[in-house]
Amino acid sequence: MLKKIIGVMGPGSSASKTDLKNAYEIGAFCAKKGWVTLTGGRNKGVMNEALKGAKENNGLTIGVLPTDEKELFSDFLDIPIITNMSSGRNYINVLSSDIVIVCGIDSGTSSEISLAIKPGKKIILIGLYEEANTFYKKLAPEQILCVKNSKEAIDFLEKENDILRTLK
Template sequence: MPKVVIGVMGPGSEATAIDLQNAYTVGQLIATEGWVLLTGGRNTGVMQAASQGAKQAGGLTVGILPSAARAAMSEAVDIPVLTGMGSARNNINVLSSQVVVACGMGAGTASEIALALKAQKKVILLNKNASSQTFFKGLAPELVSVVEQPIAAIEIIKAFLSDEDHVNRTVE
């Protein structure tokens, strides 16, 4: 059986201290559950914090990098996927994840959430950005959950993964 892959997305250099702390903790908790962490793989922002958290907890990390080189890759990435695709790699990020957790908000994160919803993926918003919460919940209320604490995100993921319906979702 394939391993569970959980994507953690969020801003790079624009990430807030709260975004970084949430990402680090979510990364730790994902690893503790035995799930694989997937991020954008770079050595900045939410990508770096989540990967460091997962590594600290002994987890496996995958980084889907925008370039064809390892430059700017997080040292906490175990499996780098060099795409040379720039932001187009955002689609790989979400399609490879069973659940997407967004820590914070930026243009790249918003694109990843939109792609995840289009693909019928479960999305958890771990941020206090009311406008993004309203917008994304308006697009797909059944797929979007809003939480304030990392542990709440993990509980939602557990419940989602235990529901066999998620296995049968397909993209048309």
Template sequence: MMVAVCGPNEATPEEAELAEAVGEALARHGCTIICGGRDGVMAAACRGAKRAGGVTIGVLPGYDSRAANPWVDHVICTGMGEARNAIIVASADAVIAVGGGLGTLSEIALALKLGKRVVSLGSWALEEQRLARQAARHLYRHAASVDQAIKLALAGVSKASPT
């Protein structure tokens, strides 16, 4: 199973700590991490995954593979800028958002539009009323801890599900 970990390139220490724990926990569950491959939340998630022996994929906005953080196993250079977010979430079976700005919000929105499970761990608090009018309302969940985020992300997603 492939899980996207999304969040800001410039993470707070708390966001980095959460992302690293998320990456490690996902790797222990046998998941591959896919992310934007840069710094901040992305680097922390990859670092955690590598510590647990996991596999990481970084989908970069530019053409230079050297821009990837050192914990990325497989680099995909897109030259697409922020549009690379579509590749990240379309490739994932589920998404965990840790903190985040507008780039993270775009990943959340697109993932929901694609019918992907999205878990917010200190990320965007989408209005329940507005989301209730959307078909994807059952896909978006808030987690209070890393363990809860992992359980919510993996719940109902088959390891054999197509990406």
């Protein structure tokens, strides 16, 4: 049986404290639901915090890594998928996610949002600045949901569980 895989995307070194808190809480929530948390797998920023939140709640964690350099791997990783594709792996991140949750934004994250649109993924943007929300809502109004914090995202995931099931 295919497990449900939730992709959590967001900045590495430029993540804000709020981004990190949101990522941790989404990871923790996924673990409690029995869902898999998937990120870019590195030991920094949103990637690391989402995996940490999942791992500290006994969830299963996957990282789709840009390189095979072990010292860059998150400590909260169960399954490293190694691509040696640098940012090319961003497309695999979103293709492999049933839904994409975004905590903060930088250029890598923005590529992930964009690449998730054509394959029809639902994308939840948490706490992004207004210009980003406006841009992405205009680009893909039916796929983008903008929320203020991880609680709102979790409420959506809870309520929309049935819809979510059909998204895969």
